[in-house]
Amino acid sequence: MPVNADPTPVSRSRVPGARVVVHPDAATLAAAAAARLVVALQDAQAERGEATLVLTGGSVGIGTLKALAGSPALTAVDWSRVNLWWGDERFVEASSADRNAGQAEVLLSVLDGLGLDRGRVHPMGPSDTFATPEDAAADYARQLAAEAADGADTDLPVPVIDVLLLGMGPDSHVASLFPDHAGARTLEGTAIAVHDSPKPPPLRVSLTFGAINTARQVWFLVAGQDKAPAVAVAVNGQAPRERVPAAGAAGTRATLWLLDASAASLI
Numbered sequence: 001m002p003v004n005a006d007p008t009p010v011s012r013s014r015v016p017g018a019r020v021v022v023h024p025d026a027a028t029l030a031a032a033a034a035a036r037l038v039v040a041l042q043d044a045q046a047e048r049g050e051a052t053l054v055l056t057g058g059s060v061g062i063g064t065l066k067a068l069a070g071s072p073a074l075t076a077v078d079w080s081r082v083n084l085w086w087g088d089e090r091f092v093e094a095s096s097a098d099r100n101a102g103q104a105e106v107l108l109s110v111l112d113g114l115g116l117d118r119g120r121v122h123p124m125g126p127s128d129t130f131a132t133p134e135d136a137a138a139d140y141a142r143q144l145a146a147e148a149a150d151g152a153d154t155d156l157p158v159p160v161i162d163v164l165l166l167g168m169g170p171d172s173h174v175a176s177l178f179p180d181h182a183g184a185r186t187l188e189g190t191a192i193a194v195h196d197s198p199k200p201p202p203l204r205v206s207l208t209f210g211a212i213n214t215a216r217q218v219w220f221l222v223a224g225q226d227k228a229p230a231v232a233v234a235v236n237g238q239a240p241r242e243r244v245p246a247a248g249a250a251g252t253r254a255t256l257w258l259l260d261a262s263a264a265s266l267i
């Protein structure tokens, strides 16, 4: 199947409302996703007075934050009215280079100069603050509940999420929800502990599918040939989320697969 290497959206997914956008390479994908984020956050602020973004770790996820940090359009967003959360975190010490929140500092340190309100930044708890990932997950669920808003299209205690970013592993995991693991099987609660992650480190905290799927927009950020088989299955949306977690995530208003040409090569 030919790959659309220009930024024109192509509808090839059977997930209602899902779109696939293919970029020539990972760097272009990150730059385009960063530009798209500026617009989405502006739109959310125009609609609701504030914007809520859920960040991801991973190669393209952090690449997108780096691109955003260097974007000349960064000042188009009022960063004092942006709420930042994470979709998952590695349960390690706060100073560990493995922390998704630590890696995001490449952007957050720039946003500090643009009025970012650190009181609106919600990293998941590290292992030197919480004894177990269960404790950290329970704390995160409490934080989400404390910010829960009437406008959310859900009974779950979560705030309105305007955009939720997801990387995807070659095994099709999203956030820290891995194939055939307990996290991929549950829709209950909003944040869970993850043990025995097949990708190190083994202990993690993750949003649940229930929480992820309350987001108005879910954007997958995926690059690389090693991801192509999982993309081809997950974009179709027909596989069970227990076996192909990426097939189980979708936004209430939009689901975007933002890919590089390699990741899209088997669609």
Ligand SMILES: O=C1O[C@H](COP(=O)(O)O)[C@@H](O)[C@H](O)[C@H]1O
Residues within 6 Å of the ligand: 056, 057, 058, 059, 060, 061, 088, 089, 090, 100, 166, 167, 168, 169, 170, 174, 175, 176, 199
């Ligand atoms: O461990 C994780 O992996 C996924 C995917 O990462 P990538 O480097 O293959 O893009 C990421 O989305 C997740 O946040 C992270 O904790």
